[in-house]
Each structure stands twice: as structure tokens, then as C-alpha cells.
Amino acid sequence: MLFRSGRKLGDTATLGALLCSFVTKRSESTLKVCVVGSGPAGFYTTAQILKQLGSTARVDILDRLPTPFGLVRSGVAPDHPDTKNVINQYTQIGLDSRVSYFGNVTVGTDVQLSRLRRLYHAVVLAYGAESNIQLKVPGEDLHGVYSARQFVWWYNAHPDHRNLPIDLSKIRRVAIFGMGNVALDCARVLLQPPPRLGTTDIAEHALRQLRDSAVERVDIIGRRGPVQASFTAKELRELLKLEGVRVVVDPDQLRVTETDEVEMKASRAKRRIFDIMKSSLDASSNTSGRQLHLHFLRTLKGIQGDEQGAVSSLQLERNELRTAADGSQRPAGTGEMEHLPADLVLGSIGYRCNPLEGAPFDERRGIIPNRGGRVLQAGSSEPDPGLYVAGWVKRGPTGIIGTNLTDAQETVAAILQDAQSLSAPADDAPSLQQVLQESGVQAVSGAYDSSLVHNLQQKDRCPQP
Amino acid sequence: MWLYGLTVDMLQPLLSLRHAFNYFSTTSSPSADDSIQVTFFDEKDGSETTVAVPLGENLLEAAHNNEIDLEGACEGSLACSTCHVIVQDPDLYAKLPEPDDDENDMLDLAYGLTETSRLGCQVLATKELDGMKVRIPSATRNFAVDGYVPKPH
Numbered sequence A: 001m002l003f004r005s006g007r008k009l010g011d012t013a014t015l016g017a018l019l020c021s022f023v024t025k026r027s028e029s030t031l032k033v034c035v036v037g038s039g040p041a042g043f044y045t046t047a048q049i050l051k052q053l054g055s056t057a058r059v060d061i062l063d064r065l066p067t068p069f070g071l072v073r074s075g076v077a078p079d080h081p082d083t084k085n086v087i088n089q090y091t092q093i094g095l096d097s098r099v100s101y102f103g104n105v106t107v108g109t110d111v112q113l114s115r116l117r118r119l120y121h122a123v124v125l126a127y128g129a130e131s132n133i134q135l136k137v138p139g140e141d142l143h144g145v146y147s148a149r150q151f152v153w154w155y156n157a158h159p160d161h162r163n164l165p166i167d168l169s170k171i172r173r174v175a176i177f178g179m180g181n182v183a184l185d186c187a188r189v190l191l192q193p194p195p196r197l198g199t200t201d202i203a204e205h206a207l208r209q210l211r212d213s214a215v216e217r218v219d220i221i222g223r224r225g226p227v228q229a230s231f232t233a234k235e236l237r238e239l240l241k242l243e244g245v246r247v248v249v250d251p252d253q254l255r256v257t258e259t260d261e262v263e264m265k266a267s268r269a270k271r272r273i274f275d276i277m278k279s280s281l282d283a284s285s286n287t288s289g290r291q292l293h294l295h296f297l298r299t300l301k302g303i304q305g306d307e308q309g310a311v312s313s314l315q316l317e318r319n320e321l322r323t324a325a326d327g328s329q330r331p332a333g334t335g336e337m338e339h340l341p342a343d344l345v346l347g348s349i350g351y352r353c354n355p356l357e358g359a360p361f362d363e364r365r366g367i368i369p370n371r372g373g374r375v376l377q378a379g380s381s382e383p384d385p386g387l388y389v390a391g392w393v394k395r396g397p398t399g400i401i402g403t404n405l406t407d408a409q410e411t412v413a414a415i416l417q418d419a420q421s422l423s424a425p426a427d428d429a430p431s432l433q434q435v436l437q438e439s440g441v442q443a444v445s446g447a448y449d450s451s452l453v454h455n456l457q458q459k460d461r462c463p464q465p
Numbered sequence B: 001m002w003l004y005g006l007t008v009d010m011l012q013p014l015l016s017l018r019h020a021f022n023y024f025s026t027t028s029s030p031s032a033d034d035s036i037q038v039t040f041f042d043e044k045d046g047s048e049t050t051v052a053v054p055l056g057e058n059l060l061e062a063a064h065n066n067e068i069d070l071e072g073a074c075e076g077s078l079a080c081s082t083c084h085v086i087v088q089d090p091d092l093y094a095k096l097p098e099p100d101d102d103e104n105d106m107l108d109l110a111y112g113l114t115e116t117s118r119l120g121c122q123v124l125a126t127k128e129l130d131g132m133k134v135r136i137p138s139a140t141r142n143f144a145v146d147g148y149v150p151k152p153h
């Protein structure tokens, strides 16, 4: 089945083909755009450029991995195949004749941004947020303490972390710090019956380990209260429905403050999530099997290890919510401490972008400073013509796949507005292919062909570069 | 195929034709017994298109079959919320079967949620919805290609 953009692009091409037969004069009035990163932001940006510019568009997509699709492949949980259907749409975009894909090319290492900018009218940075916020507590460097990002990349076979030294046959208790969907994804992968994962595209090595797993209990811990949790209803419901898993929440922790009530009134989503949580309390009669504990209002103070330097427990401080001057609620420590045993600790408190040489970086927000997608010159509020951003590197690591579409639309609108004044690459400028060849970079390159698509459908989907 | 020799100016007649086609209300074949009329209003470019939707077909399929720009990232499997539409007439909204938990879970994440929001892939054409108008919400307005004339090299 062809999807909307796929077909639309096809239409534009037919339209162009028709015109081609009338046109004899050649001119080189294409707009050349380089998109760095092939996740949702990169593909939605490409789709918008093709749609808006028709036959005058030319887009090269670069990715540091041999294979495209960013977190749709390496982030989205293996038991959510429907969410990954969007890959079909991206594949259609990639197969468009105006688009070329260059995998295995790291911008900043294999080719510098400054070099790229001389080859195109515009460069759009859509390289995501591939770092994470540190827990910043004593013991963070113990063996068995990882970021959720590393763990997700482990079970999704991302080349960076597919070899994470995890041995689930020796792990009984896992503590996950953070109350978002990524934390819930990790818990679900760890707790659900392995046969259910056997039919998914989870990495073979992870599936093998999950079959032998000794994990009995997962604790998810958050600093704020249940009303401030940032996971969504769908993921929570899925956890609560897991076969053979007992979900435990201390009823005391589900007591809400007046400000909580106000927050829930203002947000249908929050209200619904809280209701699901409350009703789960009565429903979880399951006393045997694996356990999932949700702990609200706890701050991680430290991680303790055993003689071998492996993690053994967490020290937590109880919080209460205090209303700040701006009306928001902030957790404040009460001084009461607790200990929680754990053999594996995953920090899931947020992603962060990596800076890139040649582009400014906002250290505080962890993104590239921009206005509506136009990158601002370092230390100034003036845009740097020809340099743009989309996706997580533009707005920070929030939202769902579809959010990147709106984001890309805004960025492409900015490119089109600026198009008249963008400086064109020099007449004798080499192609990207030539530049890569000269510097000996082995790109998975050229047209985005069917062998690549085939490659994506393989089970261990991220081949080692 | 590379359409290397073309400029936007050359494409202009056809593009603006397409634009005009989109812009004015267009009506496809009259409602037969086994189909209903549904109007899509696209907030992004202000276009309004009325199409015949066979009974039983969902609004996402109807949009795609008629070149209407409604995203369907998860291909109608209730895993994305990009097919969000807003039913304009509250009375017609009330005639729809209630959204289930799964649909509500995804709707919670939709951009610009309203009291009469639904996911297009979950709304099936039935007789009583004949004449329904839905709005496709948008955070940004489209920039037509007409504005761009590439700079000569």
C-alpha cells in the first residue's frame, strides 16, 4: 500500500515527466539541501521539501549509521510494531529519485559541517539527541549502572551499545530512575513473558538473555508525584495488563494535593492517567509472578556497590511537593532516607543533544539555538543563513513521532522563505560522493535502493559498521 | 529520473492549476446509495474538498483515496494520532460510536485536541454521517511553492 506522501511524490514526478517532454532548455535551478540525520525529523523535512519544491528539489540525507530511520528503529520498543509502520512511508520518500541516502557518514568526523555547507544551498541538522542527562550521584560509575538510552540501544541492536556487558541471568532486581515512557518501555521489555517478544524484531542477543533472565522485580522511581509523571496512558495501560506481573503502588503515594487537582482539571491526559493508576490498585490481586513497583516522590541520593564494584542498592530520600512562586509544584527533600536493593540501575531522566563543530550549542537546554528552525549565529539572535534544524536537536527530546512532522513543516517554511537569498554552491563544487571518496569514507551511498530496504527488514537490524 | 532541466517557472502553470483545484471546493461523484459525502477542511492551506466515501470506509482511507493531506503514520493501526480530525458539527459527532480507551489514549497526544476530536482511521462512514465536515488541524500554515523562484547559478 502506498501512502500519502509516497503517492503525492509520484504524482509530482509524473507531472514533471509530462513537462520534460516539452522542455528543451536545460537550466540548473535546483535547490540543493543536505539533511543530517535520517530519523523522523530528517524524513519529514525531506518530504516537505519534495512536496513544496517539486522537481527543483534535491535532497541528500546523511546518517552516521549504515541504515536509516533513527529512533524509529533503535528507540521504539520491539513490541510496538505498529508504531514502526511509518518506516513504509519513509521508505517511499527515500526511494524518490530526487533523494539520495548516504549511510555510515558521521558529520563532524567523516565530513565537517563547514565543508558540507559549501556543497548545498541549505543544510538541515536533524541528528537527534544521542546523549543523556547524567544521574549525578555518587556511585554512578559502578558496574551495572547504565542509562536507559544504552539499554534500549542494547535490546534494539544499535551498533553503539549492542555489546553492553549485561548478564540478565544474574540480575534479580532492576531499578529504573525516571517516570517517562522510555522507563516504562524498559520495564515492559524486562518483565513480559519472553515468548511474546520472540515474534518481534528485538535483537537476538537480547532475546536470548531475556529467556534466561532471573529478573523478579522492577522498581520505577520518580522525584515528583503521580500527577506529574510524564508517561502516557497507552504505555501505562500496557504495563498494567502484562501477563503474570503484579503492579504495586503504595496507596499513600497516590494522595493528591490541591494543586494536583488543578493540574488534572487542566489536562484530560493527566486525569485519565491518574484514573488508570488508581483503578490498578484494586485490580492487582496477582500475588505470584514478577513484580513492578512504582515509587513516587523519591530522590536518588546515591548508589552503593559490593566488593567487586557492582551495584547492590540505592539510597533514596523521600520528597514532598511544594508549590513554587510560579504556581508549579517542586519536589523538596524531607530528610527521610530509604534503601532499595538493585542489581541493575537504569537512569531514564532525559535525553540530550551532542554539540556539533561548526554549529552553536545551548549548553543549558542541550539543543542548537534556533528561531523557528533557523539556526542562530553563536552568541547572537541573528540567523545564520543556510543552516537549519529540525526534530529533537531543534526543540529538545520531547513529543512523539508525529510532532516531528509539524516541526519539519515549520523548518521547511523557513527555508522556502529564505530560498531567494541562500548562496548557491560554486559551479565547480564537487558532489558529496566525490568529497567522501576523496577522504576515503566508505559510505553506504547513492540511491536509496531496494537492497538497503531489504537490509532493514533483517532481524538483527543494525549491522556493525 | 532526475528532472534536472526544469525550473519552477516552467512548472508554474500546472502547479497553480493544482493549487486552484485544491483551493476551491470540489465535489466528486454524487452520493450513491452505498456512499456518503464528507467534506475535509484543511487548516494548513484553507482548502475544502468534498468527496464520496463508500460506506464502511474510514476517513483516513477516504482522504488517501482522494489526495487529501491527512497523515497516517501508523497506517491506521491506532498507534500514532497523526490522523487527528475535528468533527465540525457537534450533533454529528454525537452520532459516532464512542471512542474506546485505545483511541482516547492516542487522542490525548494529538495536536490541538478538542471536544469533537477523533482519529480519522477509526471513523467509519455510515449513512447518518452523510454531509459531515471535518477539519484537519495544523500548527503551521503551508507555504505555497509559488513564492520560490530559485536563484540562477
Ligand SMILES: Cc1cc2nc3c(=O)[nH]c(=O)nc-3n(C[C@H](O)[C@H](O)[C@H](O)COP(=O)(O)OP(=O)(O)OC[C@H]3O[C@@H](n4cnc5c(N)ncnc54)[C@H](O)[C@@H]3O)c2cc1C
Pocket: A036, A037, A038, A039, A040, A041, A042, A062, A063, A064, A065, A068, A069, A070, A071, A072, A074, A075, A076, A077, A080, A083, A105, A106, A107, A108, A126, A127, A128, A129, A130, A152, A182, A185, A390, A391, A392, A393, A398, A399, A400, A401, A402, A404
Ligand atoms: C526509547 C524511545 C522510544 C520511543 N518510542 C516512541 C514511540 O513508541 N512512539 C513515538 O511516537 N515516539 C517514540 N519516541 C520518540 C521518537 O523516537 C522521537 O520523537 C524521534 O525519533 C525524534 O526524531 P529525530 O529525527 O529528531 O531524531 P532521531 O530519531 O534520533 O534521528 C537522528 C538520526 O541522526 C543520526 N545522527 C546522529 N548524529 C549524527 C551525525 N553526527 N552525523 C550523521 N548522522 C547522525 C542518528 O544515527 C539518527 O539516525 C521514542 C523515543 C525513544 C528515545
Ligand code: FES
Pocket: B060, B071, B072, B073, B074, B075, B076, B077, B078, B079, B080, B081, B082, B083, B106, B119, B120, B121, B122
Ligand atoms: S493512522 Fe495512526 S492512529 Fe490513525
